[in-house]
Structure formats: C-alpha cells, structure tokens
Amino acid sequence: MSNGMRVDLSALDEVIRKLWRLLDDMDKAGTTSKYDTTIPEHAFGQTSGEVVFQEAKNLHAAQTEMKTKIEGIIKTLHELMDDFSTKTSKVRDKYNDEEHEIKKGVGGDSGGSTNNPMASK
Secondary structure: OOOOOOOOHHHHHHHHHHHHHHHHHHHHHHHHHHHOOOOOHHHHOEEOOEEOOHHHHHHHHHHHHHHHHHHHHHHHHHHHHHHHHHHHHHHHHHHHHHHHHHHHHHHHHOOHHHHOOOOOO
8 A cells, every 4th residue: 555556445345244154154064064964874775784785885885975075175165265264354454554554644744643642552
C-alpha cells in the first residue's frame, strides 16, 4: 500500500467468509464419510463371522479400504483449506494494519493525533 496501491479488504473478507463456509461443508462431509458410510458385513452376505461367499469378505474389505481413503482425502482437503484461510486472514490483517498505520501517520503529521489520548494505544 505504500506504493500507492489500494487493497480491497472487503474482497479479502468475502474470500475468508467463503473459505469458512467451505470448511464447514468439509466438516459435514468428513462426519458423513466417517460415520454414515459404513456398510455392515452382513450386507455383503457375511453373517456371524461365517463367510457365505469369499467375495462377500473381499467386497467388505474393499469398501472399508475405500472408506478410509475417502476420509483421508477429505481430511487433507480440509487441512489445505484451513491453511489457506489462515494465511488469507493474516494477509488481510497485515493490509488492515498497514492501512491504519498510514492513516495514523497522515493524522500525526497534522498534529491531530497528539491531542487524542487513544492515539498512543
């Protein structure tokens, strides 16, 4: 901003809000993938530890493996979006702080801030 460029902080705020909504959706997807995608063994033809078909055991193992992979993918995406959201917030805060420092400097040059008891805080 010191080079005369202006940053639209409201646009950064909107990006952050969208990321938070996306993170919330990812939390829901993570919960769904963890708790609502389990298929019981008996659905594949396996009951009481006895395998009716070898394929039933193989299908259940494949479903369990895929469920674990999906949970991992959602977790990784969530971490990526959380990291991006945090970094975007930090950038927004830096621009905001710099804007306040510039305004404070401009106000200080005119002598207006010396009479303000809050200016030193």
